[in-house]
Amino acid sequence: MSDNQSPPAQPPYPGQAPFGQLPTPPQAPKWARKRIAIPAAILILFIGVGIGSSGNDQKTAASAKPAPRVTVTATAAAKAQAAPAPTVTVTKTAKATPAKAKPKKTEPAAPKDKVVFKVWGSAPAGVDITYGSDTDNLDGHGLPMxxxxxxxxxxxxxxxxxxLQGGGDIHCSVTVDGKTKTGHxxxxxxxxxxxxxxxxxxxxN
Incomplete structure (x- = not known):
């Protein structure tokens, strides 16, 4: 072996990456991953249930909220219908019929060839009456005469x-041939x- 040769590669230690490679992060065991995943899933489930329940509550509150009531008052119409129709009274003014004037009491004309003497009224104390012509003078009694x-x-x-022989109110008349003279x-x-x-x-006359 020459001195220039590189030493042989040593096998890596357990868990150690080979030379020239990045080390792989250590992985948790499966039982540890299950302990983390299960609570996370339960937590997510509860959050989802809470959100759904909140949405349902809002929907339920929205649906349970009573609709606004609109009240129409028909009192005015009822009164208008119930009000009686106006009564129209037509008053006719009747023309007053003029009262017929009572004919003035006149002394009836004396029959032809007759002379009529009259005395009437009130004489509580009595009255002395004489009547006739230039040749006859007669006495009268009582009222009317x-x-x-x-x-x-x-x-x-x-x-x-x-x-008159005191108080009283009397009238007298003489009628000859349709002509009458009166006194009071x-x-x-x-x-x-x-x-x-x-x-x-x-x-x-």
Missing amino acids: TKTLSLKDDAMYYNVSAQ ARGGYNICSAQLSGGLFGGW
């Missing part, structure tokens, strides 16, 4: 007179008088 005489062609006038007296000893006189050319 009505007397009739025959018409004389030569008579100048016909009259009636009634005097009230209170004390006042006198009611009415007279018709014959005209020069006929007729009475």
Whole structure:
């Protein structure tokens, strides 16, 4: 053997890489790897279950959350429907019928060829009545009083007179040939008088 020859390669020690190669890291035994892998798998399983459970809880919470309730109040519509229809009242104003005026009481015309004397009203203390013509003077009594005489062609006038004997209110009239004269007296000893006189050319006034 020459001095220049390299020494023969020595076999590596157990676990030592041959000369010129990188050493291989030592590997854990299988039982040690199982002790690490099993807890890691269990941990991953629990994490996955927790995540899934959290997702389910969120879904369940989301699904369990009640939907918002929308309330529609129909009170206004109900009131509008229930409200009675407005009542329309038509008032017609009837034209007032004018009351018929009572005809004024007039003394009836005396029959032809007759003279009518009348006295009426109130005389609580009494009344003195005289009636007739220029040739006849007669006394009357009581109220109301009505007397009739025959018409004389030569008579100048016909009259009636009634005097109150205290308080009272009386009327008197004389009618000749359709012509009437009236008088009125009230209170004390006042006198009611009415007279018709014959005209020069006929007729009475």
